[in-house]
């Protein structure tokens with residue numbers, strides 16, 4: 699594994715993004731920081747975790763003549779590889795909360811931020827940022843967060859986890875490049891958080907309603923069946939899951 703290990707950086711995604719624009723970088727180059735001073739989460743949020751206890755890594759992937767299905771498949775592949783790694787280390791009840799949070803029961807264990815650089819040739823350089831809570835056991839009450847250590851009740855060796863994670867990532871990315879979307883899609887749905895479970899949702903207007911998650915479309919929209927049996931589709935900022 700090619701790892702650049704840093705004690706502190708603003709964001710591993712930003713670091714790798716700059717690096718790849720300055721020099722030739724091999725696929726699967728990893729950047730791992732013990733501490734991120736401006737770690738980035740999805741939708742402009744911050745990713746704030748304790749220094750030295752977790753995995754905050756970015757991995758470089760390359761896609762040639764990319765199509766939209768591949769890029770969407772990549773999101774699923776990264777999420778599934780984290781989930782499979784957690785299974786391997788005996789973390790219980792790992793599910794994927796749409797769009798791609800990794801959960802154990804009702805708590806978030808890991809998050810993914812994928813940033814793509816589109817080349818004029820049609821090739822895409824993809825930076826997959828993964829924040830996995832490993833040995834941190836205290837979290838702000840504002841977040842429904844947890845870690846591998848909190849779930850399993852022991853400390854983990856982070857190097858071993860990273861090795862397994864990259865091993866799984868390579869298998870899943872191979873499947874994306876091989877266009878095996880149907881099977882990936884099935885695996886994603888088999889792991890989908892609260893699928894077929896009645897729960898409450900909130901719209902941006904503040905209106906709440908009861909419904910059931912039925913799946914995710916190939917465009918990445920969440921499908922929710924409401925009480926009148928109508929299937930509604932929502933984009934990322936269009937619905938909140940109340941759980």
Ligand code: BTN
Nearest residue numbers: 709737738739740809810827829
């Ligand atoms: C989320 O909001 O769930 C996504 C969190 C992604 C965090 C990771 S940590 C490594 C990489 N570098 C960043 O700045 N963010 C991602």
